[in-house]
Amino acid sequence: MKSAFYLCLLLLGLQVQSEHGSDNEQQKQKIPYYSEDHSQAEDENLAHDKIALSNADFAFRFxxxxxxxxxNKNIFFSPLSISTAFSMLSLGARANTLSQLHKGLAFNLTEMEEQEIHEGFQRVLQLLNDPHREVQLNMGNALFIDNRLKLLQTFLDDVTNFYHSEAISSNFQNSPEATKEINKYIETKTHGKIVDLLQSLDSDTAVVLINYVFFKGYWEKPFNNLSTRDDDFLLDAKNSVKVKMMHQEKAFNIHRDEKMSCWVVEIPYKGNAISLFVLPDEGTMKQVEDALLRETVSNWMQSFQKRKIYLDLPKFSISSSYDVKSLFEKMGVTEVFSHQADLSGMAEKALLKVSKAIHKAVVDVSENGTEAAAVTEIEMVLMSAQIPRPPYIRFNRPFLMMIIDQISHSILFMGKIVNPAAKQD
Incomplete structure (x- = not known):
């Protein structure tokens, strides 16, 4: 029987809240993984550093x-969630199916061994799920397996060892009950942010693979909600929408890229994670997007200077959903979705293929006024006629964003905000 393998990718995006805190110098270190010589001597052979380069390349390609x-829709997704899920799947792939997955995920087996890929993700999962971190960050995997299907013990051992995956037996013959069970699992793991993701299951579904990411960060320098005001966000030359615009007058790591015609601002979280916000000049968004490469971001971060700025950033809450199967096929990863799929390393006496791959991300960016409003801060600086006026960087038109974990050197999320008032997919 030709069974269908239903691969479900999901994550909860970001919920940003403010909490008063002191500067954390570790957060101001440059992200090492963007450049080829990123590692310090003692870190050169770490598996998660090796896959970080490939994961970054995949993120920008995707x-x-x-x-x-x-x-003109908002874009928001987790490249790490997608690459983790498909790397986990690759444990059961063979022959050309495996080669396509490696190529699509930007893994070069002349530079690293296949074992190192999985050891790298194993380490990333350990680093992200460290309970002692200030940032709330959870990432995990699960396999819901039809009780008529027997997966190979080697595959189950590997997904458990490298990806800390749960293996849950389900009765897919009772589709409504199985759907309810999976949706409940998703809702629990995403703290209620993603509800009823699956409407139904295909009749020939044999396995559902899930990856989830949950991130809740607190700004190192919170916005004060008393400074938030109504403002216009320019959708294009003729149209605008009203947004709640947050405001700060503080020192941030910033860079003005004259060649790309954009501003780059680093906003750190407590707990070794940062957001990069990229504001192209009017009419230059495509130019900046075309130049999005690991090397570009590396150059930005190496060029940062800490300066006081007047910063405007909109509050927004958006979600995005993607048909990853369709996107991967256009990127040249086709065989795993076809009848030529070789997933023989997964199950006994069953021919499997991926029938669906879906991804949903949610992001909330705010100042969480209750905590920030209770804080009064007075800063005094020496006045000098020699000091130039701080730049006023207003994110009041479409911009790019990335959320980066500095400990695992991973791009957790990235996207483009073209309309912060458009909440849904």
Whole structure:
């Protein structure tokens, strides 16, 4: 029987809240993984550093594929969630199916061994799920397996060892009950942020693979909600929407890229994570997007200077959903979704293929006024006629964002905000 393998990718995006805190110098270190010589001597052979380069390359490649279809819609996704899920799947792939997955995920087996890929993700999962971190960050995997299907013990051992995956037996013959069970699992793991993701299951579903990411960060320098005001966000030359615009007058790591015609601002969280916000000049968004590469971001971060700025950033809450199967096929990863799929390393006496791959991300960016409003801060600086006026960087038109974990060197999320008032997919 030709069983269908239903691969479900999901994550909860970001919930940003403010909490008063002191500067954390570790957060101001440059992200090492963007450049080829990123590692310090003692870190050169760490598996998660090796895969970080490939994961970054995949992130920007996937973004550009999404951009081709997004039009004027917001973009938001977790490249790490997608690469983790498909790398976990690759444990059961063989022959050309495996080669396509490696190529699509930007893994070069002349530079690293296949074992190192999985050891790298194993380490990333350990680093992200460290309970002692200030940032609330959870990432995990699960396999819901039809009780008529027997997976190979070697595959189950590997997904458990490397990806800390749960293996849950389900009765897919009772589709409503199985759907309810999976949705409940998703809702629990995403703290109620993603509800009823699955409407139903295909009749021939044999396995559902899930990856989830939950991130809740607190700004190192919170916004004061008393400074938030109504303002216009320019959708294009003729149209605008009203947004709640947050404001700060503080020192941030910033860079003005004259060649790309954009501002880059680093906003740190407590707990070794940062957001990069990229504001292209009017009419230059495509130019900046075309140049989005690991090397570009590396150059930005190496060029940061800490300066006081007047910063405007909108509050927003958006979600995005993607048909990853369609996007991967356009990126050249086709065989795993076809009748030529070789997933023989997964199950006994069953021919499997991936029938669906879906991804949903949610992001909330705010100042969480209750905590921030209770804080009064007075800063005094020496006046000098020699000091130039701080730049006023207003994110009141479409911009790019990335959320980066500095400990695992991972791009957790990335996207483009073209309309912060458009909440849904």
């Amino acid at each position: 973004y550009k594929q999404v951009r081709e279809e997004a039009g």
